[in-house]
Amino acid sequence: MIYLFLNGDVPAKSDYYKAQPHKVIAVDGGFNKIPKTLQADILIGDMDSVKKVPIVKTIKHPVEKNQSDLELALEYIFNNHSIKEKIVVFGLTGGRVDHQLFNLFVLREYAKKIDFICETEKEKILVTKGDSLIKNFKGKTFSIFPLEDYQKITIRGAKYPLKEKKINMGDSLTLSNVCIDEELFVYSKGVVAIIINK
Numbered sequence: 001m002i003y004l005f006l007n008g009d010v011p012a013k014s015d016y017y018k019a020q021p022h023k024v025i026a027v028d029g030g031f032n033k034i035p036k037t038l039q040a041d042i043l044i045g046d047m048d049s050v051k052k053v054p055i056v057k058t059i060k061h062p063v064e065k066n067q068s069d070l071e072l073a074l075e076y077i078f079n080n081h082s083i084k085e086k087i088v089v090f091g092l093t094g095g096r097v098d099h100q101l102f103n104l105f106v107l108r109e110y111a112k113k114i115d116f117i118c119e120t121e122k123e124k125i126l127v128t129k130g131d132s133l134i135k136n137f138k139g140k141t142f143s144i145f146p147l148e149d150y151q152k153i154t155i156r157g158a159k160y161p162l163k164e165k166k167i168n169m170g171d172s173l174t175l176s177n178v179c180i181d182e183e184l185f186v187y188s189k190g191v192v193a194i195i196i197n198k
Contacts, residue, residue: 001019001021001022001085001086001087001088002021002022002023002024002025002077002081002083002085002087002088003016003021003023003024003025003038003087003088003089003090004025004027004030004073004077004087004088004089004090005024005025005026005027005030005031005033005034005040005090005091006027006028006029006030006033006070006089006090006091006092006095006103007027007028007029007030007032007033007049007091007095008030008033008090008091008092008093008094008095008099008100008120009091009092009093009094009095009120009121009122010030010033010035010090010091010094010119010120010121011090011119011120011121012121014090014119016088016119017035017037017038018037021038021088022081023041023042023081024038024039024040024041024042025040025041025042025043025044025073025076025077026040026042026043026044026045026056027044027045027069027070027073028043028044028045028046028047028048028049028050028069029045029048029049029050029051030090030091031043031050032049032050032051033090033091039056040056041056041057042056042057042058042059042076043056043057043058043059044058044059044061044069044072044073044076045059045060045061045069045072045073046060046061046062046063046065046069047060048063059072059076068099068102068103068106070103070106071106074106074107074110078110078113083113083114085114086114086115086116086117087114087115087116087117088116088117088118088119089107089116089117089118089119090118090119090120091120092104092107092118092120092125093118093120093123093125094120094121104127104145104147104193105147107127107193108127108147108148108191111127111128111129111147111191112129112191115127115128115132116128122197122198123195123196123197123198124137124195124196124198125193125194125195125196126193126194126196127147127191127192127193127194128188128191128192128194129188129189129190129191129192130187130188131185131186131187132185132186132187132188132194133183133184133185134179134183134184134185134186134194134196135182135183135184136182137179137184137196138179138180138181138182139178139179139180140178140179140196140197140198141176141177141178141179141196141197142158142177142178142179142184142194142195142196142197143174143175143176143177143194143195144167144174144177144186144188144192144193144194144195145174145192145193145194145195146167146168146169146170146171146174146188146190146192147169147190147191147192147193148169148190148191148192149168149169149190150166150168150189150190151166151167151168151188151189151190151192152164152165152166152167152187152188152189153165153167153174153186153187153188153189153192154185154186154187154188155174155177155184155185155186156181156184156185157179157180157181157182157183157184157185158177158178158179158180158181158184159177159178159180160177160178162174179196
């Protein structure tokens with residue numbers, strides 16, 4: 001499993017910190033957010049937010065460029081690694097709003113190939129398509145944010161279930177639902193962000 005640290009809201013505690021990932025990749029200022037239990041293998045970015053340049057493999061890009069540091073990091077991952085498991089992203093939210101929105105749409109393109117689990121201090125965000133079975137969030141609120149138009153979405157195990165409902169980007173029908181069972185099932189024809197409040 002690959003961990004990706006961005007320069008956003010990184011949780012102080014996470015069960016993922018106890019595991020041994022295949023790679024830990026820091027995206028620019030995300031290097032400053034890596035917990036002491038983990039160590040960066042690679043640092044990617046323009047280095048404008050890194051407090052101190054570390055002694056790790058570094059892939060430096062110019063400050064003025066046509067892609068975000070996250071895009072460049074994902075290009076590196078998919079060009080250099082055989083991805084078979086979900087990628088865990090820390091720090092996706094919590095910074096500038098424009099960065100947060102673009103981050104989601106950058107993940108959208110890669111989520112057509114593999115799922116992303118994004119952990120913040122307050123949310124767990126799954127960027128995915130197809131079937132998703134989410135456990136241990138009974139009583140928690142969640143929203144489904146479509147990242148593509150003309151979706152067919154099914155929800156089971158929630159206060160407001162849906163069956164193959166057509167949803168477009170921007171529709172608020174899937175805003176603020178509640179998990180009422182131990183297992184939440186979501187099916188989406190296209191890519192969505194399932195945002196669960198911890």
